[in-house]
Amino acid sequence: MGEGRGAGAGDHGRSPAGRLRRLAPPWLRDYRRAALPGDLAAGAVVAALLIPQSMAYAQLAGLPPQAGLYASILPVALYALLGSSPTLAVGPVAMVSLMVAAALGPLAAAGSADYAALALTLALLVGLLQAALGLLRLGGLVHLLSHAVIAGFTSGAALLIAVGQLRPLLGLKGAGGDRLPQLLAGLPTGFGQVPAAGAALGLTTLVAILVLERLPLPPRLAAWRKLGPLAAVGLATLAVVLGDLDGVARVLVVGTVPAGLPKVTWPTWDAGLWRALAAPAVVIGLAGFAESYAMAQALAGRSRGRPRPDRELLALGAANLGAAFSGAFPVTGGFSRTMVNQGAGATSPLASLVSAGLMALSVAWLTPYLARVPQAALAAVILAAVLRLLDAATFRRLWAYDRAEAALMLLAFGGVLLLGVERGLLAGLAATVGLHLWRAAQPHVAVLGRVPGTEHYRNVLRHRVLTQPAVLALRVDESLSSLNIGFLRDRVQREVAARPEARHLLLVCSAVNGIEGGALVELEALVADLRAAGMTTHLAEVKGPVQDRLDRAGFPGRLAGGRIFLSTHEAMRHLESTPAGLPLTA
């Protein structure tokens, strides 16, 4: 439970009550009574949202409704006890449910017992992976996924989910498919194919949820807005019951939900199965963590300190292991539910513990009332939730800021839609690394001149600066590696050829954060080439760590009359009066 727990408990340790306090997590030890009403209310509101949402996401994952309900009990409680974000709401989320369906679809029939068993194994693998990464302090891996790729991936997954939910929304049985073309091909092509009662229920529920979300309410009633999905689904269920729609009009309903708390379940221990599920487990584990961590970061108040990635991984790992052993499926921290949790007044993990407790009571007592919830209403809940994830604003912002990043977002978006969630994410990841390397391969190089009246040197193309004909000062805006040393060499030779009067080349290394061993060999060859052509090469503003390496490699001796100056200004003052080829006085 992280740093500080148990340590420095001081006086508390002496009395029995103090010893009990020592066992409590820090947030509970320091709990302020004033926070209680907000935490209780938020816990109740989130549970009210979780009942329809968790069944809907189980449906999206291809699992029976109780799997979603179970995923909202033990995993939620485990994250609340272990996580580093006090108000992050963990549980079944749309994106992970979609990935579960994509992973298990090829291995078993959705809804079958085999399928449910595979979901447990998948949760086990995701949990083990996340816990292992957390223990190995590899949480930083999540940073490989750039903002643009996460945004594109999330929007793509949201669109995929939305299109996939159109059939259930219209009262039809859901059809498989984890790519956009398949899903579009499965849509009904005429009104005749759509059952009127089911479609009416679904569309009405969707409109009701969207309207309730936007209803202008006086501030003191605003919290009630969060109950919109529960109310809408409740009304739809009431309509089924009153009109006997599942009987007369054959509206598809959730069906019997077993009553009682989840039983302990055992994932399958089968090496072949583990190998088949390893790749999706890695993708779900990392993408789920990335989504959850991004949310936790966004939540962390300005002054409250940041979530710690390794601790978050451990807590999510525990939540997924909890899912594996309680009949659920992979979970993570979700965007919308967390917003609801905070909006309803949560300030501590107690809110999530309350949610988990209420969900446990629900599966114990409410299941008879859940059997006749229409599936179309659950599809409406999913659709209303994922439509908010279509993130055109980020795309517009990236497009204005950096076209290449906007292209990355588009690639991840299109990749998810056309290649499926796993390959789409991997394509985005590969393109991020590729862009990184491509940019490093063609660095910005500026010819420098002195800003009049200062000792500061800037790009001649952008600033009104003073240059000296005898000295060519070049600033290389990249670390030197085999990727770009050839490019740099060509650029230097072009600049030198354009200035026959230049006698000295000054490489300003203020932006050179490292020089690869192979690039150093090439740099030495360049120095020798220029020497043969009558030019002396000097360096300036070499950073400490780079200078250390150059010294160890004996590079200064190979400058053949050239020097390494502390500052560009010092170099320019010395070089303006020094003919090339002569040793310099310091």
Next chain:
Amino acid sequence: MGEGRGAGAGDHGRSPAGRLRRLAPPWLRDYRRAALPGDLAAGAVVAALLIPQSMAYAQLAGLPPQAGLYASILPVALYALLGSSPTLAVGPVAMVSLMVAAALGPLAAAGSADYAALALTLALLVGLLQAALGLLRLGGLVHLLSHAVIAGFTSGAALLIAVGQLRPLLGLKGAGGDRLPQLLAGLPTGFGQVPAAGAALGLTTLVAILVLERLPLPPRLAAWRKLGPLAAVGLATLAVVLGDLDGVARVLVVGTVPAGLPKVTWPTWDAGLWRALAAPAVVIGLAGFAESYAMAQALAGRSRGRPRPDRELLALGAANLGAAFSGAFPVTGGFSRTMVNQGAGATSPLASLVSAGLMALSVAWLTPYLARVPQAALAAVILAAVLRLLDAATFRRLWAYDRAEAALMLLAFGGVLLLGVERGLLAGLAATVGLHLWRAAQPHVAVLGRVPGTEHYRNVLRHRVLTQPAVLALRVDESLSSLNIGFLRDRVQREVAARPEARHLLLVCSAVNGIEGGALVELEALVADLRAAGMTTHLAEVKGPVQDRLDRAGFPGRLAGGRIFLSTHEAMRHLESTPAGLPLTA
């Protein structure tokens, strides 16, 4: 033929002789007669080396000896006519032969007709790939392979080849295996298993080659040293003939080599086969090009201009297509033969044309004398050649310069030995990218102070500098991305916490070559956090391209009282007297 060919030919175009001259490649048009003796001698010496070497490398690739001889005719001539390096010697090389054996071993039995047909298809694919990359101007891809990875890969392949040639050297039949453990397991475990005559021939030839290499000769006879391998193999063959060793002592010999020039051969056009060979073709095409290009770069005289990667790819592609249609196997530019070529006096592609011509004469007339060359002697030729490629010097240099790069070299070396050539190379490539990202993820950050008497600011830990308590100046030595923005944020918060008297944070961006969109969002959050804690954030030395983007994104407005200064000095002069939170006067 590249740029300049045909263009600007001036007067030459008017007479018939001039028109002929226009068709000639530039080196031939400008040929100086004084270069002729050197080119002729070098061509002859390389041919003398090629006869045993090419048969030996064919043996290493699992092919009949004539495949090696053929690989030394048309491919050599095609590169000479098209390549951009005048003295690079192309043909069969040890590393590529090893990769051919590793690629084809699982698909057919070495020595069979199917195997030889597969080698042609592989050469075709390698040629097509290289030509396509050259036409698409993607030669820069080769820079993905860092110096360290190429050095480690070459050393690993050399050791793999050396161990694999121990059986043939001892007079035994070669055994399969493309990894070190397999090869070691195949070695004889007692003297009883080793045929005395074969082993004696092999070991004597090896010693003879190594001694002839090192023999102190007067300078005017030094060129004869190059004929050592031919002489040693010749003597070994003479021993076989005189002692009838292939009959009496069952010494393994090359066997019948068909006489006459290579016939036109047609690679197999079979989609399934192409798919199976696609991965090795990519690896051989890129690794072969990397080896060849590295050699061409090293060759290019200090002032003579560099080889152009795209043109080199085209020329190597043509050479491999030539190999595919003339009964050979994949070729590339080799280290040792090129050194021999230059050392023997070559200055133009004419030397390679002479070699190719002499090899053509050899297959026409010399084949009867080649049948009784002992295989053990050819193994000695290979061993002597590859021992030079074990590059401990580069490892020591990298170890002194940068442990991480030395580790990369070791990883590529060990990867080739334990995983085989393809996977070893890919592991090295992945580790290079990983190291790159890992370093970008934890940038060097320096607290700056002013160097007394200047306007220059440096790391307080390395230089005696002056600081101001009210201003914390931090220089970040890396572009900002999702990889490192969290790291930077933590570091800034630590530095700020350690200086309660600081009112201004100045981020010196001289080494920030780009700011990713997602990182900018995080940076803005950091600015707001610091603002809430009573600190104002400023930037200095922002590069032009970065400034443009920040302006477009409206970042300066979000500095909330902070400013972007041209230079660190300007910023420090203003900030020392400015209380935080007040708007600054420019």
